[in-house]
Amino acid sequence: MHTHTAMSPSVPLQEMIRAIRSARTQCEERGVIQRECAAIRAQFRQADNGGRSHNLAKLLYVHMLGYPAHFGQMECVRMIASPRYSEKRVGYLGAMMLLDEKQDASLLITNSIKNDLSHSNQYVQSLALCTLACMGSAEMCRDLAPEIDRLLRASNSYIKKKAALCAVHIVRKVHELGELFVPAARSLLSEKNHGVLHGAVVLIIELCEQNPETLERFRKTVPDLVQIMKGLVLSGYSPEHDVAGISDPFLQVRILRLLRILGRNNEGASDSMNDLLAQVATNTDSTKTVGNAVLYETVLTVLDIKSESGLRVLAVNILGRFLLNNDRNIRYIAMTSLQKIVGTDHNAVQRHRGTIVDCLKDQDASVKRRALELSLALVSASNIRSMMKELLLFLSSCPPELRAHAASGIFNAAERYAPSQRWHIDTMLHVLITAGGDVRDETVPNLIQLITNASELHCYTVHKLYRALLLDISQQSLVQVACWCIGEYGDLLLKGDCQETEPVQVTEDDALDALETVLQSHMSSPATRGFALTATMKLSTRITDNVDRIRSIVSIYGSCIDVELQQRAVEYNALFRKYDHMRAAVLERMPVIEKNSPGHTNGESTGEAVKDVPTAKMKQGEPLLLQQPANQVCDLLDLLGGSEETLQPGPAVDCLVSGLSVHAAGTAGGDLLDLLGGFEPAELSPAPQVLAYDKGGVTLTLSCEKQSDTGLTVTLTASNSSDSDLSSFTLQAAVPKSVQLHMKAPSGDSLPARGTAKVTQMVVLNNPNKVNLKMRVRVSYTRQGSPFQDTVQIDSFPGLDAAGQ
Amino acid sequence: MMRFLLLFSRQGKLRLQKWFTPLTDREKKKVIRDVMALVLARPPRSCNFLHWRDIKVVYKRYASLYFCTGLEDQDNELLTLEVLHRYVELLDKYFGNVCELDIIFNFEKAYYILDEFLMGGEVLETSKVAVSVSMENADTLQETMEEYMNRPAF
Numbered sequence: 001m002h003t004h005t006a007m008s009p010s011v012p013l014q015e016m017i018r019a020i021r022s023a024r025t026q027c028e029e030r031g032v033i034q035r036e037c038a039a040i041r042a043q044f045r046q047a048d049n050g051g052r053s054h055n056l057a058k059l060l061y062v063h064m065l066g067y068p069a070h071f072g073q074m075e076c077v078r079m080i081a082s083p084r085y086s087e088k089r090v091g092y093l094g095a096m097m098l099l100d101e102k103q104d105a106s107l108l109i110t111n112s113i114k115n116d117l118s119h120s121n122q123y124v125q126s127l128a129l130c131t132l133a134c135m136g137s138a139e140m141c142r143d144l145a146p147e148i149d150r151l152l153r154a155s156n157s158y159i160k161k162k163a164a165l166c167a168v169h170i171v172r173k174v175h176e177l178g179e180l181f182v183p184a185a186r187s188l189l190s191e192k193n194h195g196v197l198h199g200a201v202v203l204i205i206e207l208c209e210q211n212p213e214t215l216e217r218f219r220k221t222v223p224d225l226v227q228i229m230k231g232l233v234l235s236g237y238s239p240e241h242d243v244a245g246i247s248d249p250f251l252q253v254r255i256l257r258l259l260r261i262l263g264r265n266n267e268g269a270s271d272s273m274n275d276l277l278a279q280v281a282t283n284t285d286s287t288k289t290v291g292n293a294v295l296y297e298t299v300l301t302v303l304d305i306k307s308e309s310g311l312r313v314l315a316v317n318i319l320g321r322f323l324l325n326n327d328r329n330i331r332y333i334a335m336t337s338l339q340k341i342v343g344t345d346h347n348a349v350q351r352h353r354g355t356i357v358d359c360l361k362d363q364d365a366s367v368k369r370r371a372l373e374l375s376l377a378l379v380s381a382s383n384i385r386s387m388m389k390e391l392l393l394f395l396s397s398c399p400p401e402l403r404a405h406a407a408s409g410i411f412n413a414a415e416r417y418a419p420s421q422r423w424h425i426d427t428m429l430h431v432l433i434t435a436g437g438d439v440r441d442e443t444v445p446n447l448i449q450l451i452t453n454a455s456e457l458h459c460y461t462v463h464k465l466y467r468a469l470l471l472d473i474s475q476q477s478l479v480q481v482a483c484w485c486i487g488e489y490g491d492l493l494l495k496g497d498c499q500e501t502e503p504v505q506v507t508e509d510d511a512l513d514a515l516e517t518v519l520q521s522h523m524s525s526p527a528t529r530g531f532a533l534t535a536t537m538k539l540s541t542r543i544t545d546n547v548d549r550i551r552s553i554v555s556i557y558g559s560c561i562d563v564e565l566q567q568r569a570v571e572y573n574a575l576f577r578k579y580d581h582m583r584a585a586v587l588e589r590m591p592v593i594e595k596n597s598p599g600h601t602n603g604e605s606t607g608e609a610v611k612d613v614p615t616a617k618m619k620q621g622e623p624l625l626l627q628q629p630a631n632q633v634c635d636l637l638d639l640l641g642g643s644e645e646t647l648q649p650g651p652a653v654d655c656l657v658s659g660l661s662v663h664a665a666g667t668a669g670g671d672l673l674d675l676l677g678g679f680e681p682a683e684l685s686p687a688p689q690v691l692a693y694d695k696g697g698v699t700l701t702l703s704c705e706k707q708s709d710t711g712l713t714v715t716l717t718a719s720n721s722s723d724s725d726l727s728s729f730t731l732q733a734a735v736p737k738s739v740q741l742h743m744k745a746p747s748g749d750s751l752p753a754r755g756t757a758k759v760t761q762m763v764v765l766n767n768p769n770k771v772n773l774k775m776r777v778r779v780s781y782t783r784q785g786s787p788f789q790d791t792v793q794i795d796s797f798p799g800l801d802a803a804g805q
Numbered sequence: 806m807m808r809f810l811l812l813f814s815r816q817g818k819l820r821l822q823k824w825f826t827p828l829t830d831r832e833k834k835k836v837i838r839d840v841m842a843l844v845l846a847r848p849p850r851s852c853n854f855l856h857w858r859d860i861k862v863v864y865k866r867y868a869s870l871y872f873c874t875g876l877e878d879q880d881n882e883l884l885t886l887e888v889l890h891r892y893v894e895l896l897d898k899y900f901g902n903v904c905e906l907d908i909i910f911n912f913e914k915a916y917y918i919l920d921e922f923l924m925g926g927e928v929l930e931t932s933k934v935a936v937s938v939s940m941e942n943a944d945t946l947q948e949t950m951e952e953y954m955n956r957p958a959f
Contacts (some may be wrong), residue, residue, distance in 0.1 A: 086947045098825045123943045133925040165924040195930045240932045250931040252882050293883035328852040366852040
């Protein structure tokens with residue numbers, strides 16, 4: 001341990017430090033400190049004993065270790081007011097450490113500072129300036145600003161440089177005071193002393209950033225700044241300011257920053273600094289960090305002002321060289337700067353893409369992060385394939401804190417530039433396999449939507465996902481998508497022949513095994529198990545032999561503790577039993593899901609005009625309903641052929657497509673049940689029944705029930721007295737334009753022969769304009785393999801008067 | 806501007822803390838805790854820059870001490886490495902082959918030197934010699950009879 005020769009060692013302080021350091025435990029240390037603090041407190045209470053500065057220094061040491069020292073605040077105030085320099089020195093140090101502008105005690109030193117600012121000894125003045133710049137509150141600043149301004153003009157260099165930075169603090173605290181310092185700041189630029197110059201430049205930067213008008217005025221100083229800078233760059237060796245061959249890099253960097261501010265958005269100023277910047281960029285020695293620091297600032301300035309293109313190219317090239325530098329720090333800041341200009345100078349940055357991508361493999365986490373950001377920004381349609389290879393490679397080994405960001409960046413890039421659907425799906429699957437735990441929630445529905453859109457790839461996709469599922473069932477998002485696909489495209493999976501992948505034989509048991517594994521695994525989240533259960537159920541219409549196995553799985557889960565699973569299982573059970581005739585329709589292959597904005601609501605059919613009803617957003621893999629655009633239905637059916645009545649498309653919960661059976665709805669299990677509940681074979685309604693249609697053994701009767709002044713419920717009952725069964729039985733209805741129609745789902749779609757069962761369907765009408773009520777009904781069914789269609793118009797409704805009221 | 810300057814050992818003992826913005830004691834403790842944890846976790850030969858909240862942290866290890874500072878967005882990180890290096894050089898000149906113990910036992914001197922080099926989070930004096938001369942003169946002042954003079958009227 002060394003002691004400075006001119007200075008006697010502060011023995012009591014150093015003894016205390018020794019004592020504290022030799023404490024072996026935290027507890028022992030606390031003991032020593034408590035004793036010392038008690039002694040210090042006692043000393044503070046005594047009168048001036050010549051050892052005050054040592055005591056306060058001891059207290060400051062204790063404070064630095066993290067112990068409370070607020071009882072020293074008043075001592076600082078007293079010490080600062082002392083005439084002794086040694087006491088002032090420690091007192092001011094204590095003030096800077098223990099007092100801040102929020103403490104009341106800080107106000108008490110304002111007067112001392114004021115006095116010391118005009119002390120005859122510059123070292124005393126210096127203490128005051130330093131303390132004011134460190135913890136001066138807004139009021140203190142306001143109070144003392146004129147004094148600082150005076151010092152800026154009329155004092156020696158030592159004081160001027162300190163006054164300049166003190167002024168910077170004042171301006172930061174109280175913006176309006178900036179105006180006061182403008183003249184002094186301007187004149188300081190002609191000083192020769194580097195410390196003063198540096199302080200002046202810092203002050204001018206602050207003034208310009210605070211006030212655009214001030215910035216305009218200081219623009220005139222650009223030639224002077226250029227001169228000063230030239231002097232630094234071209235001057236010979238100056239021992240006092242030299243750092244590794246660069247003359248005062250601190251001042252150079254500051255001036256470059258000020259030039260940047262003054263040249264921004266201003267052609268004239270930018271022109272006048274162009275040559276200088278080119279000179280600095282070319283002549284600065286870049287073998288050491290210090291040279292690169294200056295080059296870095298130069299590059300930032302060039303890229304921010306209105307520089308000519310040659311200079312801009314030079315700047316980007318410097319960054320390119322930085323990227324190849326062995327020093328990690330240099331590579332890091334090169335990427336930071338390139339990130340800033342990747343929008344404006346995209347092509348220039350693209351030229352360095354290779355190096356940037358290499359930085360993805362750097363060991364250092366900071367460098368990796370920068371490289372990831374920049375790489376994502378550089379992805380384009382032309383480089384998507386190669387870039388994605390690198391990004392996926394990165395994802396498999398990247399640090400955990402970057403994974404979520406990398407995954408979402410990859411998804412965005414894939415979405416924007418995917419060269420083919422298969423590539424897109426492969427990429428998303430790869431991400432899910434590698435980083436499935438770090439992707440966002442929307443990924444699952446997004447991927448499913450993508451898969452449904454790639455209809456030629458369904459076979460390929462389901463095979464790939466099945467294989468992934470066999471390998472690993474821990475990544476929830478992957479498992480969810482896989483289950484959905486196996487459920488939906490199970491038939492393709494079992495067929496086994498897929499051109500794109502190696503053929504592999506998957507039996508029904510294999511597929512069910514996979515799903516059951518997911519269902520039973522403790523790794524599966526409740527949502528995932530929901531997916532698996534629904535998928536299992538869907539397979540019941542896609543397999544032939546193992547339906548009983550599915551039945552038993554479903555019935556087991558009917559008593560599952562998880563309420564969501566239990567509800568689903570119960571409903572699926574119902575689908576096996578009571579509503580078995582609907583099962584095929586309910587579990588049919590889903591149509592293509594169209595991409596729409598999040599939060600899109602289920603398309604409701606509305607009255608009047610024919611609308612393009614959008615598709616509903618899929619939720620949790622449940623059977624989705626597609627609302628056919630009404631005009632499409634019109635075209636298909638050509639029902640009204642030019643009359644002004646419009647065809648009302650089926651209700652939101654119904655989809656009517658010619659020749660196909662009805663899909664029952666459900667946005668939630670509850671609704672499904674309700675809907676099915678509504679299909680109980682209807683009891684004969686008490687209202688009178690009217691025969692509306694009778695042809696080929698098929699009869700249609702209707703009855704009405706008035707719900708309100710304008711509302712009416714019509715129940716249509718169909719029956720088949722012929723000798724052959726009818727299947728795919730559907731009814732469609734059309735009403736006058738102003739009448740609102742809502743068809744509820746029918747009870748079924750098969751009419752067995754000889755009237756053994758009926759089909760009922762309810763139609764809810766609302767006739768607000770009380771027009772003459774008419775309804776056209778189209779009847780369609782299949783008899784012995786051949787389709788049949790017929791239309792009937794209903795002009796009178798039982799229970800209503802002739803006018804339909 | 807620099808927001809703070811911290812010196813701490815490999816074991817997480819704080820040897821110097823200089824704050825250039827007003828923070829409460831609790832806030833200071835949080836900064837120290839978080840930044841120290843981040844820096845101490847860095848493997849050797851890492852990049853000397855990292856991000857914490859909205860601050861660019863620049864740190865450099867000299868023997869057993871970490872010199873660590875927080876910068877604002879506009880500040881030049883490479884130059885800040887030079888600033889940290891300059892401070893080490895100043896300590897070295899003053900103490901002669903400075904080591905951690907010097908800074909522990911003469912912490913107030915470390916602060917005085919710092920206050921001749923930086924002020925308000927900015928570089929105050931760019932010349933090494935000038936800082937050394939100021940320190941010598943101030944120390945002399947502390948020792949000589951001048952300290953007993955009453956302060957004269959301005």
